[in-house]
Amino acid sequence: LTPMYKEEVTYSVDDLRTTIDGESVSTLRFIISMMPYEWSAMLQRTKIRLPQQDYDGLLDELSSNRGEDHKTLGEICRWASGRSQTLMRTVRGMASYADATRVLARLEGVPESDIEPLVAAKYNHLVCAQVYGSEGNQEKDDQMDELLMTFPHMSIVTAHFEDEDESTIPEDGIARLGGVRWYMTHRRAAFDARGAPVGIVSSHRIRLPGHAIVGEGKPENQNLGMALATGMYVQTIDMNQDAHLAEALKLRNVLAQFVGNTRLVGFPEQMITDRSGSVASFAALSEQVFGTIVQRFMAKPLNVRFHYGHPDVWDLTWVRGNGGVSKASKQLHLSEDIFGGMNLMLRGGRVKYLGFKMVGKAREVSFDGTNQFNFKISSGNGMQLISRDFHRLAKNLDLFRMLSFFQSSAGIFFTEWMLFASLFAFVVCKLMIAMLHVETFFSAGDAFDSVGFHDEPGTEVLYPSQWMIQATLVMAWPSMLEGWLDGGFAKMFTRFFQHALAGAHVFNMFIAKTRGYAIDHTVTSGKALYQVTRRGMRMRHSFVSLYTRYAVSHITPSAEMAAYVIMLTALSRFGPMYVFVMTTWHVWFAITCLSLAPWLFHPQSFKEGMTWRGFTEWACWLDFGLDGKPRVEGSGSWLVWNQQRLHALRAMPAHAKFDFVVYRVLPVPVVLLMASCAALRIDENIAKPTLRGIIVLTAAVAGIVCSVMCYWATSPSFMWPKRVLNFAS
Numbered sequence: 001l002t003p004m005y006k007e008e009v010t011y012s013v014d015d016l017r018t019t020i021d022g023e024s025v026s027t028l029r030f031i032i033s034m035m036p037y038e039w040s041a042m043l044q045r046t047k048i049r050l051p052q053q054d055y056d057g058l059l060d061e062l063s064s065n066r067g068e069d070h071k072t073l074g075e076i077c078r079w080a081s082g083r084s085q086t087l088m089r090t091v092r093g094m095a096s097y098a099d100a101t102r103v104l105a106r107l108e109g110v111p112e113s114d115i116e117p118l119v120a121a122k123y124n125h126l127v128c129a130q131v132y133g134s135e136g137n138q139e140k141d142d143q144m145d146e147l148l149m150t151f152p153h154m155s156i157v158t159a160h161f162e163d164e165d166e167s168t169i170p171e172d173g174i175a176r177l178g179g180v181r182w183y184m185t186h187r188r189a190a191f192d193a194r195g196a197p198v199g200i201v202s203s204h205r206i207r208l209p210g211h212a213i214v215g216e217g218k219p220e221n222q223n224l225g226m227a228l229a230t231g232m233y234v235q236t237i238d239m240n241q242d243a244h245l246a247e248a249l250k251l252r253n254v255l256a257q258f259v260g261n262t263r264l265v266g267f268p269e270q271m272i273t274d275r276s277g278s279v280a281s282f283a284a285l286s287e288q289v290f291g292t293i294v295q296r297f298m299a300k301p302l303n304v305r306f307h308y309g310h311p312d313v314w315d316l317t318w319v320r321g322n323g324g325v326s327k328a329s330k331q332l333h334l335s336e337d338i339f340g341g342m343n344l345m346l347r348g349g350r351v352k353y354l355g356f357k358m359v360g361k362a363r364e365v366s367f368d369g370t371n372q373f374n375f376k377i378s379s380g381n382g383m384q385l386i387s388r389d390f391h392r393l394a395k396n397l398d399l400f401r402m403l404s405f406f407q408s409s410a411g412i413f414f415t416e417w418m419l420f421a422s423l424f425a426f427v428v429c430k431l432m433i434a435m436l437h438v439e440t441f442f443s444a445g446d447a448f449d450s451v452g453f454h455d456e457p458g459t460e461v462l463y464p465s466q467w468m469i470q471a472t473l474v475m476a477w478p479s480m481l482e483g484w485l486d487g488g489f490a491k492m493f494t495r496f497f498q499h500a501l502a503g504a505h506v507f508n509m510f511i512a513k514t515r516g517y518a519i520d521h522t523v524t525s526g527k528a529l530y531q532v533t534r535r536g537m538r539m540r541h542s543f544v545s546l547y548t549r550y551a552v553s554h555i556t557p558s559a560e561m562a563a564y565v566i567m568l569t570a571l572s573r574f575g576p577m578y579v580f581v582m583t584t585w586h587v588w589f590a591i592t593c594l595s596l597a598p599w600l601f602h603p604q605s606f607k608e609g610m611t612w613r614g615f616t617e618w619a620c621w622l623d624f625g626l627d628g629k630p631r632v633e634g635s636g637s638w639l640v641w642n643q644q645r646l647h648a649l650r651a652m653p654a655h656a657k658f659d660f661v662v663y664r665v666l667p668v669p670v671v672l673l674m675a676s677c678a679a680l681r682i683d684e685n686i687a688k689p690t691l692r693g694i695i696v697l698t699a700a701v702a703g704i705v706c707s708v709m710c711y712w713a714t715s716p717s718f719m720w721p722k723r724v725l726n727f728a729s
Helices: 013-017 027-034 036-046 055-064 068-081 087-094 096-107 112-122 138-150 217-226 251-255 278-299 336-346 367-384 388-396 399-435 447-451 459-487 489-501 504-525 543-571 576-600 610-623 638-645 654-665 667-678 689-714 722-728
Strands: 002-004 125-129 154-164 179-191 197-207 233-235 262-266 269-271 313-315 350-353 359-361
Touching: 002 087, 002 217, 013 027, 013 055, 013 068, 027 036, 027 055, 027 068, 036 068, 055 068, 068 087, 087 096, 087 125, 087 138, 096 112, 096 251, 125 217, 138 154, 138 179, 138 197, 154 217, 217 336, 262 336, 269 278, 278 350, 278 367, 278 399, 278 459, 278 489, 278 504, 336 350, 336 367, 336 388, 367 399, 367 504, 367 543, 388 399, 399 459, 399 504, 399 543, 399 576, 399 667, 459 489, 459 504, 459 576, 489 504, 504 543, 504 576, 504 654, 543 576, 543 610, 654 667, 667 689
Parallel strands: 002 125, 125 154, 262 350, 269 359
Antiparallel strands: 154 179, 179 197, 233 313, 262 313
8 A cells, every 4th residue: 555645656758867956967867876787787788888978868869769769768767767766666666576476376386377366366556646637747647557557456546526517416316506526536457358458447436525635645645545455454655665576475474473463563674775875875774773673672672663654564454444554633643654553552453573574665865855854753753742642552551661652752852852952051051150250159169169070080071071972972873783783893883984974973963953843843832844755866955945944943043052152152261262172062063063064965055156146045035035025925035934934833822822931932031131130240449339239220221121132033023012013014
């Protein structure tokens, strides 16, 4: 069962000619650069000679000819599609289940005339195409029809609407006004007696009570196809997965695990996009660690492994009558798959995890796509915390399983939020100590000497060192352990140093901040910001697009923290060098990573002429918008971006806004204001007490005014007075 939205079906010749983000690298050249050995085998098989590596010329030459050249062109398109994240690769890989059935049938002596009917009864690939037949999707519809005729065991489930006239009288005999009615249609290819395809036919047409997509798109699309799924078991597969015959032969052993109350069987995935760049290798390794070591440990001994989407196999006869494989409520079920696992547990089902079978899995290969995926996952875990399923499951678990369940789901993202919240709190506390002059409160040493904190040398750098270890090495050790299990210590250290040189620590720190911000925003506002994941390669972005995407979550907090660190350096009695080496070096490392990582992983932004162009575009975006219409929805302007940024906070109820202001906005300015007043020094030689009072009062008023101005400049604008907003408008 494969849900699909608007992803690529197959690559056409025009798709292979298309350059990536306007660069000089075409899609075909990029795929070949990632897989040179497979392309060499392709050239040997088709007997093509390319002495000058002119791939665009090759496509033009093959397109202009007919016959064998046109057949070779189609083979090149299929070769490229089979090595990218396309539906064709998934359908072709899952068709190996049919090949495995044929092999096993022949080994068991089944007559040849009975093999194909047996395969048709055992295997069916159901693709839930959400936008099939819609306007503007004609090219992909034709490609899917071609897949249907190529793979006879594939079928398509889609929903469409029809306009009905006022005179239409339905089957129940009750006349109604004309309107729109929704239908679910099951399509498959028809074949003649010789097995040749003759066209696409509709085998089922079911009227729906209303709109097909009411909640989240993917789970609604998935549950729509459940009605037409056949057999006793169903495997949930994404459209960017793959399989081969060796693994398909193990499926019989997988199905044998359904004994007793076992309703779900899961197994690991093998990443197939680890050669698509450094970011792709980081994301692939992280996903492989989660799909192997983490899930194996969650299954046993923790017993908190649920359903995480692909590639789990369900007991179809049970799940069809017990809530489906996922839930689809809008916003709440953003991570739809795990709710199917919670529902299974609450109904007395059992989950097994196997290690002897694998399927291929592709992950996002670009920096932005990986961030958007992690943002979506973290937001989904935040919504789990406010769901009834989470509450009911936690009430029925024992203490140890409940703690394991929390830490393996939302707890890890909460830990990442705490990691950066503690860093900010550390900087603010050190700044308060410097402002209150308690660094030198005692005559010898600082304020911590009275408790023996500095008896041992080096203890003043204890927290910076611990934070850096947690932010870098602790995030890397699961991948190191996976490398050790796969290939020994040599492979582990080789992979570790290769990733370290490629910027893995910077990438992991940035991703951790993304996930921490996402769960914090979701829990605070009660709404999840859905991020559409981009599976394609993105090589170039403008300064405005990168800034607007990461300003709120990364750049602005880093700038605020940098301001506090500069104040700490200026006010501390120990001198700038001592403060940097002993206290704030890890803070500056985090600030640099969070602020510059988007441009570090988009080096094309610094090409000749792009820097000045990006600055000019950013200035226009701040002033009057990129389209010259700063107030029009959808235009590129700071005003529209800021309104979208604050939409979720403005929609909060009054008591939630009050809590947000009291616990999030006011504490730091108030604490720093009090520290500023306490740190005010008055010359003891002033003779007149009245003058001293005036100085103190003036300083206090100035501090309050400056704090209010700082608060207005940095606080969400929903707290600004309406008169100020109207005046600004």
